[in-house]
Amino acid sequence: MRVDVLTIFPEYLAPLDLSLVGKARSAGILDVRVHDLRDWTLDRHRTVDDTPFGGGAGMVMRPDVWGRALDEVLGLERVVDASAASVDPVAAPARLLIPTPSGTPLDQRTAEALARESHLVIACGRYEGIDARVAEHYRRVADEHESVSVSEFSLGDYVLNGGEVAALVLIEAVARLLPGVVGNPRSLDEESHGSSGLLEYGVYTKPPTWRGLDVPEVLLSGHHARIERWRRDEALRRTAERRPEILERADPGAFDPHDHDLLSSWGWTTGPGGPRRPGEADQGSSAG
């Protein structure tokens, strides 16, 4: 997979040399190129921002600089030049990803979809963000050429100073899903937000007693079926406590009779619409 990152702080992406992502790069599984946006400025001061039309605080990143940079990195100069030609050797479309607190929240399903792509381009804004016409323009290019698609994404409901940390997060979330990056791919199923849809159960290692705290007895029993059930119960308990909305969104068919008993013992109801937390009516059962 090829990933291009555009930023005015290329050094911010230095952690990409480390750990699993660094190994994936050395192994040739992941080709990450970090570019300095200022390389596409034309003035002596290498200006990337200006004051917002309509007034207000802060600065906005100029669309003309972003346009030159993105056309080149997305390979669009070539597409537009070749648009009259009948033979179009265009590769799989690049995905343009724009980190912004006003984007769609990034989740594991999105990371899985991105891991199947061949080329990601991440446009890291700073200040108050990138002129809105940039996303609009490349959405239009996407509609016309199918050589690119555009997604604005957010890490969560808080504000960062720029998109660089979000780019690191996205690259790590995607890179670990590429074949050959994580040693044992089965560990990807059992972790939080994996195929069960639940948060992961707690994990333990030696010593069996530490500062008066014992490892749960069942984990030392060697009884595989009991261990599996205990882990499922723990995953359900954590999810119900910490992220009840995940259980309420889950496929109602994903819960076995033991799950239902457990949820009921915590005051949840488990109708045909799936689990509902205590005090929450089933969807549609009490409209108005």
Ligand code: 6GU
């Ligand atoms: Cl993706 N960017 C910025 N600047 N702030 C954020 C974010 C992204 N996600 C949450 N906060």
